[in-house]
Amino acid sequence: MQYIENKTFSELKIGDSAELTRTLKPQDIELFAVMSGDVNPAHVDAEYAQSDMFHKVIAHGMWGGALISAVLGTELPGPGTIYLNQNLSFRNAVGLGDTVTVRVTVAALEPAHRHVTFDCICLNQNGETVIEGQALAIAPLEKVRRPRTVLPEVHLHSRGERFEKLMQTTAPLPAVPTAVVHPCDALSLEGALEAGARGMIIPVLVGPRTKIETVAAGLGRDLSGVEIVDTPHSHASAEQAVALARTGKVQMLMKGKLHTDELLGPVVDKTTGLRTERRMSHVFALDVPSYPKMLMISDAAINIFPDLETKRDIVQNAINLARALGISRPKAALLSAVETVTSKIPSTLDAAALCKMADRGQITGGLLDGPFGFDNAVSKEAATTKGILSEVAGDPDILIVPDLESGNMIAKQLIYMAGADAAGIVLGARVPIILTSRADGVLSRLASAAMAQLYVHHNTKAAAP
Known part of the structure; x- marks a missing residue:
């Protein structure tokens, strides 16, 4: 001392x-x-x-x-x-x-x-x-x-700074036609119109025209030139938005004032929905003040108790999004309660299997490691103390959680106790779905729109001959 x-x-x-x-x-x-x-x-x-x-x-x-x-x-x-x-x-x-x-x-x-x-x-x-x-x-x-007093490490953080930088990267890209599903409250309509004003989306408002126009008047927003697809209620709004995506009129969906299951019900319909061979999953993108870069968490919103095959798709979806955001080799940490593989904790077995699947080319584009406890996943010091040698430990871009319950708790704790800003989209369908909480502010909606826009353009470029 x-x-x-x-x-x-x-x-x-x-x-x-x-x-x-x-x-x-x-x-x-x-x-x-x-x-x-x-x-x-x-x-x-x-x-x-x-x-x-x-x-x-x-x-x-x-x-x-x-x-x-x-x-x-x-x-x-x-x-x-x-x-x-x-x-x-x-x-x-x-x-x-x-x-x-x-x-x-x-x-x-x-x-x-x-x-x-x-x-x-x-x-x-x-x-x-x-x-x-x-x-x-x-x-x-x-x-x-x-x-001698050891001074604390100080992290200076400007609220929304990383999200603003993310949105700036979309400036050269064309706006993407987007069905905004049931934007019948101020937050969802404001977020959609602002994303349109910033050139990220071309909003197509799907919902009861009278309600939408009333909300717009309350916001003082002019809807001139904005297409409105009139529907009687939220269920019809979701069905019509999915139909627009199936015909190719829109390339993204954005959730408005309706429950998530109301929106996803028509999406997952086997006959008229937007399903692909890939399992759908949700990705949180968090701007955590004490973490040096944007951190993704998946899946904390859709798959409750995913099996190994579903986790494979969850990992691949998150890696694909990270690459679309400009991370050339995303690092994915596979979380559990411990960092050793044990048959008593199934998530450690899944983590080990996912790492081997990546070795065999069943998961591509990223670097996987795990199982990790949360501490040695996000802290290099904690990993070193436990003797863990890993490129991922202490520096992940993505956290893959064992199940929805644990993922949702981690994400909400970072939001409400660590001051993180959050954005979120759903991947694995024919089009990305901008899926935020009904309580999320305009910043979250804009950041989510920016991620989806980057994802669409990245996939379009990748598919080009």
Whole structure:
């Protein structure tokens, strides 16, 4: 264990010195802005990032008082020091990637008040002086020795940032004709119209015309130029939307204000539905603040207790979606309660079988491993502690859950306790189905539409001669 120990006033001598070295990173600037509330564009906007004003302001705000204070409070004199004053001169700019060494040296001692004057200098990686001056502090009277505090790892996360980037990737792509099924509430209609305005879909609104127009009026949205297929109720809306997909008039479905089983009933009809040889499955895409990339979970909405063959399709559907989103070799972690194969836990046997199926080419396009407990699936540290050597452990793009119950609980816990944003689509039918909760906001609906649009265009490109 590391300790920090101070020097009391009586222990200090002229010429005593201490230093620390730090490198300026983009996240340092973001964290400083969050903590201080300073959102001056000259400090945080990218367009200013190479300007002299940016560098000098950052040098003043982050490296001047803050780093000198850190040396005084932790090194010399150390814990118990009271920082009174500083007089600093900024000689050169400090930029992103610069490494600054801060050194303080005892210049004067005033016993009556335990005042200590320090000469302060900050040098960059080239040995150039960027800051110099003096600081005044009260040295501690009593000796202190205590464990050095390990600072927490900080993750800065902008709400919806990954989803916005996902939507930006759709900008060059043509909009996809989409049947919006029973958009008879504000959220589902707003999401569909906004997706249309962003060029992701061409909405075909399938539902009672009067209700749709009433909702649009309440939102202040103009439906001019938007096709409406009038139907009497939600069941008819689902049936008509599926019929439009069968004839090729639309290439995607988007769920509105109706129950999931109302929508999927006509989809899975053996005669008039949209079934293929592939089992249908749902994929959650989650933007989890504490995870470094978008995380997919499947299946947490359709297949309750999937058998091995169904899990094969669940895995393949998720891999295909990840590849459509630009992940060239998606990593899929197969979850269970433990990381070893045991006959007492069937999901571990399924995980082992799925890995072998991938080896034999029955699952393609991704990298599978498992079984994993949730901890060693998402945490490299946890996997290392348990001696697990795997490219997937700690870095999965996809989590494949044992059953719907466990998957739904994991997804909802990440949403409601970890602050994750969620999107979701159903794959395995003739067309992708944008399937979100009726309570999901516009962002979730837009991100889901973006995923489906990318999936359609990826499949179209793959099928081209």
